[in-house]
Amino acid sequence: MFRFVFLFFVFNTVSVSGQGTASQLLHGKVSFEMTGLDGIYVVNLKTENTVITQDRGAFSIMAKVGDTLVFSGFQYKKIQVVLTDEDFGGSLFVVRMQPIMNQLNEVVIKRYDNINAVALGIIPGNQKSYTEAERKLYTATDLNASASAGGMAGGSVSADPLLNFLSGRTKMLKKELEVEKKEQYMKLLEKMFDRDYLVNRLKIPLAYLKGFEYYTVENDKFTKILVSNNKVTTEFLLGELALKYKEIIACENE
Template sequence: MRYLLILVLCFTAVNSYSQDSTATKTPSIVKGTITSSTTEGPLTEVNIVNINQVKGVATDDNGEFEISAKVNDTLHLSYIGYKSIKVRVTNDWLKFGNTEIVMTELALALEEVTVKQLKLTGYLEVDIKQVPITSNNRYRISGLYGQGYEAGKPNIATKVLGAIFNPADFLYNMFGKKPNEMHKLKKMKEDDEIRNQLAKRFDREMLLVLLQVNKFDLDEIVNQCNYSKDFINTANDLQILDAISECYEEYKVIKRSKDLKKGRKKGKA
């Protein structure tokens, strides 16, 4: 009888371990409700992104959401006017279902805005000289065909080509040393919810979190990919994503061609 009891306990322990191991490796549906610390009510349209799986959802009118995740995946939650937070998925969360997550409101201070008055005379030849002129070297709008126009700067292919042959180049370091992060670009473009979220945003926060770069590096990537400062300052997050993705695809094509040439030279030698 004692041996039978031991066998049952061993079987239970093995079965429990097997379930936990499976839960860790197999994506499950995580459910949650997001509320405000100020109003204690639900928050609608909160952006939730699984950083590991590159999946995105938004909360409904009741502040509820469901997203595919595995144990130890990290969810990034962001909402305008509230402090963004990261939440790790645990075994308990998967077992016990819906979890309430409270977000804290930010104290926002408006920056002083200076409005400059243009003194117009009514004469076109005179007034047109007062209008500030900005030069867009390259401008591409997401969803529209065409590559915009160039003005005095080398195109993307030339920039990327220079990066591959110069290991000290900024693009070489960013694209070559962050392959896992850059591979997320394709997943981000394929996820409709993430694209919809990025199209509404201009803060770059979601891009910074998913690509694991800081704001300076993100702007510099777009700049080195031959997009103008005007584009960097005015484009929404989806347009920035498309710009970096296009540049990275150019990088992969040119690098693949360079590696093939190297292989052929070694074969001949």
């Protein structure tokens, strides 16, 4: 009889203790290969409380032993973790994410390096390739010695460059070429750094995102580094421009 009462007392003590465990603030970090990941969603399935990791992957969420936390983010595998006593032991709770690998079927590409427009005689070799804006400007300013000037002194050069200059067409085409270059810089920037990087890592407000891209390509030093495809140097300079741009935004909003 004594043994039965003792076991009943122990069972009820453990049960009451487990039910009375209060939620507490769990501090943690989400990372991938020693790099903190910001923008990762952390969801407590029991309470439905949700937070997003901040700078260097840090987060804090209310939870208790037995709760299940779900970690999910763009291009990373979803992870579920059931919390234990050890997770609240005082040290930082660390979760390591794994990227989603999209495996493609094998593609065999046959190269025909010797067959091209030059080899086929369609265009002469060593010919400069022009963009549309460059071609328009070149045509408008080229001095064609074989053309008649139509009454100009000597009649040895075309009158088109002079007429284009006087009419303002040359100036307009130069501006068009500058716009084309900036568009190419912006495409290169967007290819190298996606929207998530600019918004979540550099903290550029979404409403100012396009304005920031225009701001960067107006910087000659940045565009020279950008076209060099040196991502490390480009990323460093982009971070400096982001700080200056956010200062401009702050001044405008005062």
